[in-house]
Amino acid sequence: MERSLMKGNEALAEAAMRAGCKCFFGYPITPQTEISAYLAKKMAANGGLFLQAESEVAAINMVLGAASTGVRVMTSSSSPGISLKSEGISYIAGSDLPCVIINVQRGGPGLGGIQPSQADYWQATKGLGHGDFHVLVYAPASVQEMVDVVVKAFDKADEYRMPAMILADGILGQMMEPVTFPEIEAKNGDKPWAADGHKNKREHNIINSLYLQPDVLEKSVVDRYEKYKKIEETEADAESYLCEDAEIVVCAFGATARVAKSTVNQAREKGIKAGLFRPKTVWPFPAKQLQEASKNAKTLLSVEMSMGQMIDDIKLAINCSKPVEFFGRTGGVIPKPTEILDEIVRLGGAK
Amino acid sequence: MKKVTIITGHYGSGKTNICANLAMELAKNGEKVTVVDLDIVNPYFRTADFSDLFKDNNITLVSSIYANSNLDIPAISFDVERLCREDGYVIIDVGGDDAGATALGRYKAVFEELYEENKIDMLYVINCCRYLTRTPKEALELMYEIEYTARFKHTGIINNSNLGNETTLETAVSSIEFEKAVSGEAKLPVLFTSVCKGCDIPEIDGVNFREVDVFVKPLWEL
Incomplete structure (x- = not known):
């Protein structure tokens, strides 16, 4: 299959169209604007x-x-x-x-800045809005994964009838890498619940989030949590x-994992037994996969473009059985492989 | 090379890396070189990223005071016209597509004057691996769009076909057909065809291969 050089934002937009996305509504903001620009050019011609x-x-x-x-x-938008x-x-x-909701994260809080960040981890995984609910959150780490994950996000959103988010960052959105588009089937799935015209052949389908009776609302939330339980068991993914x-x-x-992988290779060259655990979904958090990956570890080190928002999920995943350290840069500053290596050495990795 | 060289092209064609290569070669020959970062479109990945490389090689870099900052505004805080009239070579790295070329339009008068004196080139960088400029037709359409907003016509083409870190000699060789089609249709000469440093360059009639250093590297390779 043909290799093309594409920006993360463009690849994501193209993949969404190929996956059968029929409507895009957005408002421009750096560093995700190419998604809108690309779809503005091509969406109409694609029906x-x-x-x-x-x-x-x-x-x-x-x-x-x-x-x-x-x-x-x-x-799609940014922070x-x-x-x-x-x-x-x-x-x-x-x-x-x-x-499907795309967040190409930039520095915050407030208007913050336009350079890359991962400081919306808490927002995406714990509190994307009011009320008891979750969204599926995928965290790609390459331009190719931007393609793969958007297709999966559409499929899983349909399967579970819930929003799916792609939590990218300014590096992934802006960088260019070779990419191959797999055969993507433009699906829409069977949606008997859709309010798409009953043509006098069925009952009205009503789409609503307002409940007049507390016990009925409670049941709808509890049912949704049954679904979340199943998702936590089956959809968590990691490398x-x-x-x-x-x-x-x-x-x-995300992009930080690319930097960290470089560090792990450098550490191995120095004889330090380092490994990389990369969550590909951050809700659900791949807890079982992390337990397995860290079974021989003495220390875990969370590296993020934030002040350390994933640390708690890591501690919970391993039941606080091992020390979890942290290294991060924030506000649009990207950690360098050498900085992370220094931290590994400082933590005793050189022994 | 002429006194002033304007480099245009699609986002991701490799304009910035080409500018760095041209500047480095002139600097190695002891020439005075100024690189102008005229990218008013993209606040990420631009010539201003090479400030250290340029400083070490006595290349003057002129860029917006807002480049790589958090201020996402299309500002040009320097005098391009004056730079074009001063001593030494000037290489202008333009932003991607016709949107980036908009910044050139206001210098039409000075560019035409230089053109009369045979002192200016506007070179269109092509990359057949890059989405939306994969066919000669797409590459030509974009070239004319750039000329329309730049209010100036190209004088040559650089074939910089590449697949980022997956680029091989084969990438360049297989792009020759594309290069010839674009060049023939546009009636413009191809200055050179980029190949990676240290590869075994084949002899192909009518093709001028040139080794190019890759200065643009992903953050994890720094």
Whole structure:
């Protein structure tokens, strides 16, 4: 199959179209703008709809509307824009609707900056909006994975009738790498619940997140949590690299995992038994995979482009059985392989 | 090389790396070189990333004071016209596509003047591995779009076909057909065809291979 050189944002947009995404609603923000720009150029010719909404709030509510009719729909933004969308995301989760949400993270809090960051980990995995709910969160680490993961996100969102997020960052969105598009089947799945016209042949389908009776609302939430339990068992995914004999297991996701992999190779050259554990989903967090990957480890080291938002998930995954250290840069600063190596050595990795 | 060289192309064609190579070669020959980062589009991955390399090689880098900062605005905080009239070589790294070439439009008068004196080249960098410029037709369409917003016509082509870190000699050799089609249709000469450093360059009639250093590296290879 043909190799093409593509930006992460472009590859993601192209893959979404190929996966059967028929509607895109968004509002420009660096560093994700190429997703909108690409779809603005190509969506109509592919029989889809591209619309630049008047705001992020408008865009996410358009997603809610389109998803209600059963079509595959996507929106994308970067950190501050995702905060604006959070009310709508909660409504979509509460209405059991599938959609794909892209966050190409930048530095925060507030307006922050336009350089890469991973400081929306808590937001994505713990609190993407009000109420009891989760979204599936995928964390790609290459331009090729941007393609693979968007296809999976659409499939899984449909399968579980819930929003799926791709938690990327400014590096992944902006960098170029060779990519191959696999055979992608443009699906839409069977959606008997969709409000797409009953034609007097069936009962009305009603899409709603408002409940007048507390006990009915409670049941809807409890049922959703049954689904989450199943997802936690089946959908958690991770990559382990040189973890088998590793005494120090570096945990990193997204672009940071690329830097960390480089560090692990450098550490091995120095005779340090280092390995890399890379969550490919961050909700559900791959706890069982981490237990296995770190079984021979003395120390775990979380490396993030934030002040350390994944540390708690790592500690929970291993029941606090081993020390979990942290190294991070934030505000748009990218950790260097050598800085991480220095930290490994400082933690006693050289012994 | 002429006094002023403008480098245009699609995002990801490798414009910035070509600029760095051209500048390094001139500097090695003891020439005075100024590289102008005229990218008003992309706040990520730009010539300004090479400030250390340029400093070590006595190459002057002129870029927006906002390059690589958090201020995402299309500002040009320097005088391109004055630079073009001063001593020494000037290499202008333009932002991607016609959007990036917009920055050239306002210098039409000075570029035309230099053109009359045979002192300027505008070179279009092509990469047939790059999405949306894979066919000669797509590459030509973009070339004319750039000329339209730049208000200036290209004088030559650089074939920089590459697949990032997967580039091999085969990448260059298999792009010759594409290069000839673009060059023939545009009626513009191909200055050179990029190949990686140290590869066994074949003799192909009418093709001028040139070894190119890769200065643009992913963060994890630094």
